[in-house]
Amino acid sequence: xxxxxxxxxxxxxxxxxxxxxxxxxxxxxxxxxxxxxxxxxxxxxxxxxxxxxxxxxxxxxxxxxxxxxxxxxxxxxxxxxxxxxxxxxxxxxxxxxxxxxxxxxxxxxxxxxxxxxxxxxxxxxxxxxxxxxxxxxxxxxxxxxxxxxxxxxxxxxxxxxxxxxxxxxxxxxxxxxxxxxxxxxxxxxxxxxxxxxxxxxxxxxxxxxxxxxxxxxxxxxxxxxxxxxxxxxxxxxxxxxxxxxxxxxxxxxxxxxxxxxxxxxxxxxxxxxxxxxxxxxxxxxxxxxxxxxxxxxxxxxxxxxxxxxxxxxxxxxxxxxxxxxxxxxxx
Ligand code: 8YV
Numbered sequence: 114x115x116x117x118x119x120x121x122x123x124x125x126x127x128x129x130x131x132x133x134x135x136x137x138x139x140x141x142x143x144x145x146x147x148x149x150x151x152x153x154x155x156x157x158x159x160x161x162x163x164x165x166x167x168x169x170x171x172x173x174x175x176x177x178x179x180x181x182x183x184x185x186x187x188x189x190x191x192x193x194x195x196x197x198x199x200x201x202x203x204x205x206x207x208x209x210x211x212x213x214x215x216x217x218x219x220x221x222x223x224x225x226x227x228x229x230x231x232x233x234x235x236x237x238x239x240x241x242x243x244x245x246x247x248x249x250x251x252x253x254x255x256x257x258x259x260x261x262x263x264x265x266x267x268x269x270x271x272x273x274x275x276x277x278x279x280x281x282x283x284x285x286x287x288x289x290x291x292x293x294x295x296x297x298x299x300x301x302x303x304x305x306x307x308x309x310x311x312x313x314x315x316x317x318x319x320x321x322x323x324x325x326x327x328x329x330x331x332x333x334x335x336x337x338x339x340x341x342x343x344x345x346x347x348x349x350x351x352x353x354x355x356x357x358x359x360x361x362x363x364x365x366x367x368x369x370x371x372x373x374x375x376x377x378x379x380x381x382x383x384x385x386x387x388x389x390x391x392x393x394x395x396x397x398x399x400x401x402x403x404x405x406x407x408x409x410x411x412x413x414x415x416x417x418x419x420x421x422x423x424x425x426x427x428x429x430x431x432x433x434x435x436x437x438x439x440x441x442x443x444x
Contacts, residue, residue: 118162118185118430123149123170126190127412130419138163138426155179163426165190166197168406169386174201186429188422192216192409195329195356200441210425210437214273215417216409220354221277223408224324227352227378228266228282230402232259232322237399259321259348259375262286267320269313269336270327270355271297278326279305292316293327317344322352329356330444339364342374350376354408357383366391369400380404 120138125131125146134140141161143149148169149157157164158172159181166172167190177198186208187197194211202209230236238256241248266282268275271293279289289307291297296309310316313336317323323345327333337351337360345351351374353360362383368374370391378401382388385406395401409418425435 118426119160119183120163120165120426121157121161122165122190123154123157124167124190126419127415129416130423133419133423137423138430151176158184162186163188163429165422165426167191168193168196170196172197172202174198177201177205177207180205180207186210186426186435188425188435190418190422192220193328193356194439194444195358199439199444203441208425208429208435209439210422210435211439212418212421213437215421216414217273217277219411219414220274220408221281223380223404224274224278224326224352224354225281225285227354227380227402227404228287228322228324228350229261229285231350231352231376231378232261234258234399236396236402240399259350261322264288264321265290265319267291267310267316267323269293269323269325269359271301271307272326272328274354275324275326276301276305278324279307287322290316290320314341314344317341318346320345320349322350325351325353325355325359327355327359328444329358333359335359335361337361337365342368345374347373348375350374350378352378354380357381357385362389362392366395369395377401378404380408381406 117139120134121141123143154170154176158176158179162183163186165188172187184207187202188210189197190212192211192213194209197209199209234256264287266287266289268279268291271291282289283305289305290310291307292310292313339361342364366389369377392401392403396403421437425437428435
C-alpha cells in the first residue's frame with residue numbers, strides 16, 4: 114500500500130493503542146464502542162484496507178464475498194479466530210491474523226482462579242459479606258468445599274494456554290492429565306508430570322476437574338457432548354475459559370441441575386453475550402461461578418494485543434507476510 118492504509122477498528126481499544134494506530138494508519142474507530150451490526154461490518158469491508166474485528170464480530174463467508182478488492186487483512190483483536198471464516202478469506206487472498214502469546218498467562222491465571230473458585234466456593238463465601246444479611250457466625254461444618262491439592266485435573270487442549278494452566282496446576286499439587294490431538298513433546302510431559310490420554314472419553318471418566326483450553330473449530334464444536342459429559346463423575350467440576358461452543362451447554366446445565374456433576378467455573382458461554390437463565394440461577398445457588406468473558410481482560414494484555422495487531426498491519430502494508438497469519442490448515 115502506497116499511502117497510509119485505511120484501518121477500521123470495530124471496538125474502542127486502550128488509548129495508547131489507538132494513539133499509536135492513528136500515528137501509523139488512517140484509522141476509523143467505532144466511537145460508540147457497541148458491537149458492529151452486519152451492515153456496519155459489510156460497509157467496513159468495502160471501505161477498509163484492514164479490518165480489526167473482535168470476538169463480537171462474526172465475519173462469515175457472505176461478508177467476505179462482499180468485501181472490496183482493497184481489503185488485504187483481517188487483523189483479529191483476539192487469539193481465537195472462530196469468529197472469522199478463514200477458508201473464505203484465504204480464497205479471496207485476504208490475510209487473517211490473531212494475537213497469540215500475549216494473553217496466554219492472563220488466561221491461564223483466570224483458569225486457575227476458576228479451578229479454585231468453584232470447588233472452594235470463593236464467590237459464594239464472598240457473597241456473605243455483601244448486602245444486608247451479613248455473616249453471623251462460623252461453624253465447623255459451614256461452607257465446606259472440595260480440596261484441590263492431590264486431585265486430578267484433565268486439560269482438554271494442551272497448546273500454549275493448556276501448558277500454562279498445567280504449570281500453575283502442578284504448583285497447586287494437582288495431578289496433570291491431558292487430551293490433545295497430538296501428544297505433547299516428552300520434555301513438556303516430563304516437566305509437568307503430565308499423563309496423556311488418547312481417549313477423551315476415558316480421561317473424562319477419571320477426572321476431578323476438567324479444564325477446556327482448546328480452540329473452537331468445526332472439529333471441537335460440542336466436543337464435550339451430552340454423551341461425554343455423562344461420563345464425568347458426580348464429584349467433577351468443569352472449567353471453561355476457551356469458547357462456550359466447545360461444551361454442549363444445555364446438556365451441562367441439565368447435569369448441574371440434577372447434581373450429576375458437582376459444579377462449574379465458566380468464563381465463556383454458548384450464546385454470548387446471552388447467558389442462560391438456568392446458569393444464573395445455579396450461580397445464585399452457589400453451584401457455578403460465572404464470569405463475563407474476561408480471562409484476557411488485563412490492561413497489559415489488551416495493550417500487547419494492540420501491539421500485535423499493529424505489527425501485523427505494518428507487515429502487510431509493506432508487502433510482507435504478517436507474523437501471526439492464520440491459514441485454513443491451522444483451524
Ligand atoms: C478477548 C478471547 O476478550 O482472544 C480471545 O480469543 O476470547 C479474548 O481474549 C476477545 O477475543 C477480544 O476480541
